[in-house]
Amino acid sequence: MRRLYSKIAISAVVGAVLAIGGLGAAQAQKVKRGGVLNLVVGSKIPSYDGHVESTFGMIHPIRPFYSLLIRINPDNPQSPTDFVCDLCKGKVPTGTDGGKTYTFKIRTGVQFHDGTPLTAQDIVATYKKIIFPPKGIASSRKAFFKMVDSVSAPDDFTVVFKLKFPSGAFIPAVATPFNFVYSKKDLDTNGYTWHKKNINGTGAFRFVQHQPGSFVEGKAYERYHHIGKPYLDGFKAISAPKMALRLQAIRGDRASIEFRGFPPKARDDLVKALGDKITVQESDWNCVLLFTPNQKRKPFDDVRVRKALNLAVDRWGGSKYLSKIAIVKTVGGVVFPGHPLAATKAELVKLTGFGTDLKKNRAEARRLLKEAGVKEGFTFDFSNRGVDQPYKVVGTWLVGQWKKIGLVAKQRVQPSGPFYNTLRKTGDFDVSIDFNCQSVINPIADVTKFLGSSGSNYGHYDDPVLEKIYDRLLRAETESDQRKIMREYENRAINEMAHLGITLWWYKINPHRSYVKGWKIAPSHYLNQSLDQIWLDK
Amino acid sequence: MYKYIVKRVLLMIPTLIGAAVLVFFILRLIPGDVCELRLAGSGLYADPAEIELCRTNLGLNDPIPVQFADFVWGFFILDLGDSMWTGKPITFEIGLRFQLSLQVAFMATFVAVLISIPLGTISAIKQDTWIDYVVRIFSIAGIAIPSFWLGIMIILGLLIATQKFLGTPWMPPIEYVSPLEDPLGNMAQLIWPSVATGYRYSAVATRMTRSALLEVLREDYIRTARAKGLLEKVIINRHALKNSLLPVVTVIGIEFAFLMGGLVVTEQVFNLNGLGKLFVESVLNNDYTMTQALVMIVVAVFVFTNFVVDLFYAWLDPRIRYG
Numbered sequence: 063m064r065r066l067y068s069k070i071a072i073s074a075v076v077g078a079v080l081a082i083g084g085l086g087a088a089q090a091q092k093v094k095r096g097g098v099l100n101l102v103v104g105s106k107i108p109s110y111d112g113h114v115e116s117t118f119g120m121i122h123p124i125r126p127f128y129s130l131l132i133r134i135n136p137d138n139p140q141s142p143t144d145f146v147c148d149l150c151k152g153k154v155p156t157g158t159d160g161g162k163t164y165t166f167k168i169r170t171g172v173q174f175h176d177g178t179p180l181t182a183q184d185i186v187a188t189y190k191k192i193i194f195p196p197k198g199i200a201s202s203r204k205a206f207f208k209m210v211d212s213v214s215a216p217d218d219f220t221v222v223f224k225l226k227f228p229s230g231a232f233i234p235a236v237a238t239p240f241n242f243v244y245s246k247k248d249l250d251t252n253g254y255t256w257h258k259k260n261i262n263g264t265g266a267f268r269f270v271q272h273q274p275g276s277f278v279e280g281k282a283y284e285r286y287h288h289i290g291k292p293y294l295d296g297f298k299a300i301s302a303p304k305m306a307l308r309l310q311a312i313r314g315d316r317a318s319i320e321f322r323g324f325p326p327k328a329r330d331d332l333v334k335a336l337g338d339k340i341t342v343q344e345s346d347w348n349c350v351l352l353f354t355p356n357q358k359r360k361p362f363d364d365v366r367v368r369k370a371l372n373l374a375v376d377r378w379g380g381s382k383y384l385s386k387i388a389i390v391k392t393v394g395g396v397v398f399p400g401h402p403l404a405a406t407k408a409e410l411v412k413l414t415g416f417g418t419d420l421k422k423n424r425a426e427a428r429r430l431l432k433e434a435g436v437k438e439g440f441t442f443d444f445s446n447r448g449v450d451q452p453y454k455v456v457g458t459w460l461v462g463q464w465k466k467i468g469l470v471a472k473q474r475v476q477p478s479g480p481f482y483n484t485l486r487k488t489g490d491f492d493v494s495i496d497f498n499c500q501s502v503i504n505p506i507a508d509v510t511k512f513l514g515s516s517g518s519n520y521g522h523y524d525d526p527v528l529e530k531i532y533d534r535l536l537r538a539e540t541e542s543d544q545r546k547i548m549r550e551y552e553n554r555a556i557n558e559m560a561h562l563g564i565t566l567w568w569y570k571i572n573p574h575r576s577y578v579k580g581w582k583i584a585p586s587h588y589l590n591q592s593l594d595q596i597w598l599d600k
Numbered sequence: 601m602y603k604y605i606v607k608r609v610l611l612m613i614p615t616l617i618g619a620a621v622l623v624f625f626i627l628r629l630i631p632g633d634v635c636e637l638r639l640a641g642s643g644l645y646a647d648p649a650e651i652e653l654c655r656t657n658l659g660l661n662d663p664i665p666v667q668f669a670d671f672v673w674g675f676f677i678l679d680l681g682d683s684m685w686t687g688k689p690i691t692f693e694i695g696l697r698f699q700l701s702l703q704v705a706f707m708a709t710f711v712a713v714l715i716s717i718p719l720g721t722i723s724a725i726k727q728d729t730w731i732d733y734v735v736r737i738f739s740i741a742g743i744a745i746p747s748f749w750l751g752i753m754i755i756l757g758l759l760i761a762t763q764k765f766l767g768t769p770w771m772p773p774i775e776y777v778s779p780l781e782d783p784l785g786n787m788a789q790l791i792w793p794s795v796a797t798g799y800r801y802s803a804v805a806t807r808m809t810r811s812a813l814l815e816v817l818r819e820d821y822i823r824t825a826r827a828k829g830l831l832e833k834v835i836i837n838r839h840a841l842k843n844s845l846l847p848v849v850t851v852i853g854i855e856f857a858f859l860m861g862g863l864v865v866t867e868q869v870f871n872l873n874g875l876g877k878l879f880v881e882s883v884l885n886n887d888y889t890m891t892q893a894l895v896m897i898v899v900a901v902f903v904f905t906n907f908v909v910d911l912f913y914a915w916l917d918p919r920i921r922y923g
Contacts, residue, residue, distance in 0.1 A: 102774075106685070106686075106881055106885070107686065108638050108685050108686055108687075109686060109687055114639075114650075115638070115639075116638070116639050116640070116646060117638070198653065198657070200650050200653050200654060200657075201650070202639055202646060202647060202650050204647070205647050258687055259687060259688070273696065273775075273776075273873070274686065274688065274692075274693055274696055275693075275696065275697065275873040275877065275878060275881075276696075276775050276776055276873040277775050298775075300774055300775050300871075301871075301873070302774060302871050303868065303877070303881070304868050304869070304871070306752070306869075307774065307868070307869065307870075307871045310755055310756075310759060310771055311771070311774050311871075313759055313769055313771070314755075314758075314759055314769050314770055314771030315768070315769070315770075316771055316773060316774045317774070335759075335763070335769070336769075477884065478632070478637060478884065479630060479631065479632030479633070479636070479637055479884070479885075479886045480630065480631040480632050481632075482632050482636045482637065482640060483631035483632035483633075483636065484631065486636060486640065486648075487631075487632075487636075488631075517646070517647050517648045517649075518640075518646065
């Protein structure tokens with residue numbers, strides 16, 4: 063009996079302690095209102111038009127002024143499939159009519175910053191500009207919406223998208239953070255280029271000023287449609303091109319956060335200097351470095367040589383060591399690691415160059431090279447971009463990997479402009495560093511990189527078999543079908559034809575001041591940048 | 601004198617035209633273009649048709665002679681056009697940065713003059729003493745140490761020292777505020793790059809002051825002045841220093857011109873939104889119109905500064921007269 067009473071007493075004490083702890087934790091997490099968030103941005107703003115631009119240098123300072131129709135869940139940004147309504151209400155709709163119709167109900171009572179009420183017509187006008195731009199008007203992501211036949215508004219608070227065919231790529235395309243919703247009145251009155259230099263959105267913050275090259279300032283929008291938000295009084299996005307300066311700015315508390323990310327050493331330096339005043343968030347990044355053999359040049363038109371290049375690369379070892387010095391880490395296939403459509407490890411190791419027996423891989427590589435008539439010491443031109451992280455680091459590593467199978471890669475590092483010219487225009491390379499970076503994880507759209515017909519493919523090849531597989535993938539309706547076809551696609555692109563070589567997926571490291579709360583890292587520096595959920599615990 | 605001034609002003613024109621031709625053609629030799637970088641530079645998918653549309657909208661698909669004619673005509677009517685990267689008027693973009701660059705140039709020059717003339721003078725007067733050696737080491741260090749490295753050390757030093765002694769790290773502000781709006785904030789940001797740049801700049805001027813003064817102090821008229829019983833202080837200040845300043849003024853003038861748009865790395869280190877930073881960004885972004893305009897401004901500043909220095913000579917040395 064005494065033992066029973068002791069047990070009950072201990073349980074009661076433990077329970078009380080847990081309750082107090084829980085209450086304390088809840089109180090510590092209670093949102094504080096006010097304050098101005100200073101963030102540093104490492105790139106310059108070209109224009110303010112989200113439908114045209116592609117740089118995070120525009121997204122970080124300008125996204126907070128706008129809303130989207132749907133967005134990734136800011137409370138769960140790591141999930142590649144968790145989308146929530148922003149300007150729509152309720153849940154994100156699923157397709158009806160065999161997956162060819164999507165009906166969005168629009169929130170009522172939303173106003174643009176100039177007081178104009180938002181209706182479905184604004185959403186329709188926005189998406190018509192993105193998907194069916196008038197002649198001469200740029201729209202950088204209209205290719206993402208190839209499946210859309212029409213967009214219309216049967217009433218003031220309903221938007222209907224009709225698709226030509228059902229597609230799992232549609233919803234992620236709508237959630238792309240560049241799809242700023244514009245006012246129809248602004249488009250009709252001022253034209254389709256007005257938003258390049260002017261800002262009028264429904265976002266959590268109103269535009270205050272932009273000092274070119276210096277900073278962008280915004281202040282809280284009192285009529286924001288997510289009631290109770292934003293928590294901040296405002297924000298200031300300060301332009302700082304040099305990484306060292308951005309790091310020092312966080313250390314010196316001139317800025318609280320930088321949303322793109324830092325390499326591992328920078329993280330370690332900040333943590334060493336500031337201890338618990340720094341919080342580090344880390345995540346896989348929807349960006350992968352590739353190498354592209356130019357199939358218009360011998361011997362890279364020979365699939366055996368391309369396979370050999372892949373087999374030489376020690377991805378598993380590289381992941382372990384390169385992740386200590388560069389912003390790369392995870393070994394993955396054509397799909398973002400962790401996505402339901404991504405290959406599991408068991409599936410990955412079956413791909414050329416992904417096996418764990420490195421000795422066997424490299425022996426096979428040598429055999430293939432010999433069979434293809436490529437002699438030991440064969441020298442080729444390897445074009446790389448003159449940016450340290452992670453291009454030069456990974457490029458130098460690749461040179462070492464290929465040396466292990468008797469190939470000599472002469473790395474030619476060029477600044478970004480000439481590098482892109484070589485890659486995209488002249489094609490004057492044997493093998494080039496390449497990349498596939500996207501915002502919202504949308505595997506069905508993202509893997510078009512491997513298609514010879516894709517505008518972003520620089521391998522100079524045609525593969526009708528791969529195109530057919532992709533066509534089936536685009537039209538697959540269920541996740542299990544998509545997964546199955548994706549494995550076929552991966553097998554064709556990597557195993558059978560070795561069109562491109564996947565190195566390592568990038569790894570995002572965001573150290574920030576610990577008093578910045580509410581922001582959760584997303585697998586892309588383009589995502590979760592509305593700033594409406596951020597608060598300052600100071 | 602007026603004839604000389606008019607002649608010098610007219611001679612500026614062919615210099616500027618030559619620079620314009622050179623910069624136009626050299627820029628177009630660099631591979632790549634602004635549209636590629638803008639739409640595909642961050643690694644995201646970029647539709648080739650959109651890139652082509654961008655090129656058409658910016659006039660990059662026009663024949664080279666047409667582009668050149670546009671540029672030259674715009675230059676003559678003082679319409680520098682719009683930045684290819686931002687689409688904003690170049691005069692607006694440059695105007696914002698000009699104020700900061702000018703302020704840093706003046707402050708660095710002030711620091712340099714404040715350091716170099718007294719130190720150079722003392723070093724010359726106390727030649728071969730320990731004072732001379734200290735000043736010479738100080739000035740050689742200034743020449744040897746890159747100003748951007750000094751800038752990095754200043755920032756790190758401030759961060760580490762303030763954390764150690766005050767408990768919280770502090771660094772200079774990273775965004776510009778006008779001295780009229782917030783003089784203290786403005787000084788807090790700009791004093792450090794001015795000192796870093798001014799020190800390097802003063803090193804050259806100190807050495808020049810020292811060697812020029814030593815030469816003048818050996819002149820006969822100085823010996824005569826001493827023989828007449830004049831105080832050394834009077835000899836130095838009234839007779840020797842003024843005559844030794846000619847080469848120093850040249851050096852200071854050339855360095856000042858260089859500071860306007862030449863502080864490329866220092867501006868990056870301190871995150872100054874000046875002409876140097878704009879220059880680097882424009883070149884990296886293949887922003888032809890902006891780069892062309894900046895080169896022309898720097899050339900104009902150089903040519904004009906040299907002109908002013910020449911006129912200053914005439915004031916300093918009455919023997920110099922221009923016909």
